[in-house]
Amino acid sequence: MRRSIQMTLTGLLLSALGTCAMAWAADSAATPAASPEDGPIHPWHLQGNVWLMAGEPDQSNVVVQAGPDGALVVDTGVPSMAGDLLAGIDRLVMQQHLLDPSVKPIHIIIDTAGFADHIGGNAVLREGGSSLLAGNAAFDQGFNPGAAVWANENVQLHMLMPGKDGKPSVAQALWPSQTRTQDLYSISYNGEAVQLIHPHAANTDGDTMVLFRGSNVLVAGDVLDMNTYPIIDTRHGGTIDGELVALNRILDQAVPGPYEQGGTLIVPGHGHICDQGDAVAYRNMVTQIRDRIQYYKNQGKTLSQVLALKPTFASDHRWGATSGEWTTTQFVSAVYQTLPARGAMFSMQGQYVVPAGAAPGTRGREVY
Amino acid sequence: MAIGTAGGSRRGSAPRLLAASAAGVALVVSAALLAPQSAHAQLRSQVNTTRGYGGDYLDGFWNPIYDEDAAERGAGPDQGDYAGLPITQAALAHARSYNPEILDIPEYQCRPHPAIYGIRGAGGLVRIWQTLNPVTQQQERIDLWLRWQQQHRVVWMDGHAPPPSWALPTWQGFSVGRWVGDVLAVHTNHLKASYVRRNGVDTDDHTTFDERFFRYGNYMVDIVMTSDPGVLSEPLVKSANFVLYPNATMSPYPCQAVTEIPRPQGAVPEHLPNQQQVEQEWAIRNHVPLQASYGGEQTMLPSYQDVMKKLPPNPPMSTVEKQEQQVLKATQQ
Numbered sequence: 124m125r126r127s128i129q130m131t132l133t134g135l136l137l138s139a140l141g142t143c144a145m146a147w148a149a150d151s152a153a154t155p156a157a158s159p160e161d162g163p164i165h166p167w168h169l170q171g172n173v174w175l176m177a178g179e180p181d182q183s184n185v186v187v188q189a190g191p192d193g194a195l196v197v198d199t200g201v202p203s204m205a206g207d208l209l210a211g212i213d214r215l216v217m218q219q220h221l222l223d224p225s226v227k228p229i230h231i232i233i234d235t236a237g238f239a240d241h242i243g244g245n246a247v248l249r250e251g252g253s254s255l256l257a258g259n260a261a262f263d264q265g266f267n268p269g270a271a272v273w274a275n276e277n278v279q280l281h282m283l284m285p286g287k288d289g290k291p292s293v294a295q296a297l298w299p300s301q302t303r304t305q306d307l308y309s310i311s312y313n314g315e316a317v318q319l320i321h322p323h324a325a326n327t328d329g330d331t332m333v334l335f336r337g338s339n340v341l342v343a344g345d346v347l348d349m350n351t352y353p354i355i356d357t358r359h360g361g362t363i364d365g366e367l368v369a370l371n372r373i374l375d376q377a378v379p380g381p382y383e384q385g386g387t388l389i390v391p392g393h394g395h396i397c398d399q400g401d402a403v404a405y406r407n408m409v410t411q412i413r414d415r416i417q418y419y420k421n422q423g424k425t426l427s428q429v430l431a432l433k434p435t436f437a438s439d440h441r442w443g444a445t446s447g448e449w450t451t452t453q454f455v456s457a458v459y460q461t462l463p464a465r466g467a468m469f470s471m472q473g474q475y476v477v478p479a480g481a482a483p484g485t486r487g488r489e490v491y
Numbered sequence: 492m493a494i495g496t497a498g499g500s501r502r503g504s505a506p507r508l509l510a511a512s513a514a515g516v517a518l519v520v521s522a523a524l525l526a527p528q529s530a531h532a533q534l535r536s537q538v539n540t541t542r543g544y545g546g547d548y549l550d551g552f553w554n555p556i557y558d559e560d561a562a563e564r565g566a567g568p569d570q571g572d573y574a575g576l577p578i579t580q581a582a583l584a585h586a587r588s589y590n591p592e593i594l595d596i597p598e599y600q601c602r603p604h605p606a607i608y609g610i611r612g613a614g615g616l617v618r619i620w621q622t623l624n625p626v627t628q629q630q631e632r633i634d635l636w637l638r639w640q641q642q643h644r645v646v647w648m649d650g651h652a653p654p655p656s657w658a659l660p661t662w663q664g665f666s667v668g669r670w671v672g673d674v675l676a677v678h679t680n681h682l683k684a685s686y687v688r689r690n691g692v693d694t695d696d697h698t699t700f701d702e703r704f705f706r707y708g709n710y711m712v713d714i715v716m717t718s719d720p721g722v723l724s725e726p727l728v729k730s731a732n733f734v735l736y737p738n739a740t741m742s743p744y745p746c747q748a749v750t751e752i753p754r755p756q757g758a759v760p761e762h763l764p765n766q767q768q769v770e771q772e773w774a775i776r777n778h779v780p781l782q783a784s785y786g787g788e789q790t791m792l793p794s795y796q797d798v799m800k801k802l803p804p805n806p807p808m809s810t811v812e813k814q815e816q817q818v819l820k821a822t823q824q
Contacts (some may be wrong), residue, residue, distance in 0.1 A: 440721030
């Protein structure tokens with residue numbers, strides 16, 4: 124499975140119009156070519172104190188909240204980019220807030236999940252940062268434990284699980300230094316409320332979403348993924364209904380701007396920045412696939428039969444994959460596996476339909 | 492109008508609906524595309540421009556002319572009417588699961604039309620104005636403001652840098668334009684996932700489109716060519732006509748989402764595989780073969796009339812209604 128904790132136009136020719144099409148193509152307004160996607164890391168200001176450290180094609184998004192207190196980093200990307208990422212964050216904070224160049228500004232790192240491409244820079248960024256809690260005494264004694272790395276407790280528990288060699292499946296340097304068990308954990312940093320939201324069992328049972336209330340930015344991690352169907356890591360507690368609870372939680376937290384655009388900016392685990400409009404389209408797609416598979420499962424169909432019916436056919440052109448680390452087959456299998464044998468679905472009118480014999484409370488917020 | 496669909500009633504007979512004017516439309520579009528080469532020197536003398544090409548050629552209030560594409564205006568299209576749209580099988584599968592009740596969810600109530608649709612949607616009045624650089628007097632941008640849900644587009648005329656791939660996509664997208672003679676050519680990308688027809692023919696966020704704005708005296712034509720490889724097997728070409736509306740005023744369009752229908756949190760109205768009988772009603776009622784109502788690029792062509800004659804007859808409406816009652820009864824148990 125992709126990024127598991129085991130470290131692992133068409134042309135614009137208008138054929139019906141013959142020569143007209145060629146005239147059109149020749150006259151087409153040129154698509155702009157210049158792009159800032161030409162270097163290793165680009166800070167991209169989102170809102171308020173929050174920046175996206177963009178520039179890792181197809182890799183996970185890294186977010187930085189920067190201010191006079193220093194830097195809070197959400198996710199650390201892949202190991203190969205960690206050095207550039209650290210330098211980029213240091214440069215950003217120094218430039219924006221004129222901090223003493225001798226200060227290591229990164230104080231807090233939050234892992235949204237244990238996926239390899241979200242924690243790969245933990246060691247480099249932790250060592251490149253400094254402890255907020257150690258205080259002057261620690262500095263006076265020349266001791267600096269580095270930045271604190273926070274994650275849900277289940278992330279660490281999965282990292283500690285022994286691999287085939289009997290050793291922990293993830294190197295200790297990448298472990299969190301502090302773990303959380305709360306559904307909601309809140310702090311104040313750089314003058315704004317920062318809330319860590321644990322949606323129980325979405326991609327895994329250790330996910331964390333981070334809401335910067337003052338800046339109005341929500342970092343969703345892989346709960347929202349603009350490159351693929353959501354990863355449901357069943358070996359580490361992920362479920363489709365938990366994923367939908369998390370997606371609906373995102374919609375609850377997001378406040379759209381006028382005419383359903385802007386407002387709360389939502390940073391997905393991968394791909395472009397979203398707002399509520401993008402997130403609701405994703406939620407709708409995942410919900411419809413979930414209900415279709417539940418509908419087939421309620422009829423007693425096996426996984427093979429469901430796969431043959433192609434329940435994701437309508438959206439595979441945008442979200443599906445036949446190869447790589449997270450294929451459509453893996454997604455459908457994970458959804459099937461984590462749904463009850465008989466479960467509720469939404470009706471045509473958008474109300475619950477609970478078939479006879481269904482397990483109680485099998486949808487949405489009712490799960491928790 | 493769309494290539495392959497008649498520009499009149501959406502409830503006409505099947506041959507008329509699908510292909511009666513396809514060849515004619517193709518000729519009109521061809522003429523429109525090529526017209527600047529032959530007709531505009533003459534037409535320009537009738538147009539009150541002060542700076543010629545690239546000037547205030549399109550400035551003003553424009554009222555849409557509702558004598559084409561009735562399906563896109565007002566209340567919108569019928570479910571199951573995809574004829575004449577070059578949609579893929581995947582797009583059809585998605586459309587058949589569409590339930591218009593989804594428009595009641597709070598997140599959709601204040602959603603504007605996307606730029607690929609707004610110009611021919613239920614948008615009402617359009618205002619167009621230009622902005623010049625105060626120093627060079629060169630055109631920097633052309634703005635379009637459509638009344639419904641305040642759709643505000645900006646067409647950059649000055650080589651404005653495009654947004655990076657990670658930037659937030661928008662309903663109106665990122666547009667760059669240039670003048671080709673006195674025709675405004677516009678290319679747009681960076682759009683949110685949206686729709687090309689309001690009955691479930693949805694696009695994704697990879698959609699792009701090209702436009703040509705023509706002015707003929709007091710009339711303006713916008714030809715829109717939409718491309719989305721996952722949804723459209725060929726570009727969808729549509730036109731929208733407007734008449735100049737001097738001294739118009741445009742009222743604001745405030746919007747606030749409310750609870751229209753109480754539903755469980757996260758509810759997504761949809762049609763599951765056994766609930767799609769309603770998709771057949773339009774075809775049966777209008778005597779269009781079901782196969783034709785499913786659309787596809789072949790239904791754009793006049794030759795499809797011959798194919799339609801060989802398609803099997805539709806089931807009677809009573810059969811479909813009986814199936815619908817059975818499904819409804821089952822969902823209420």
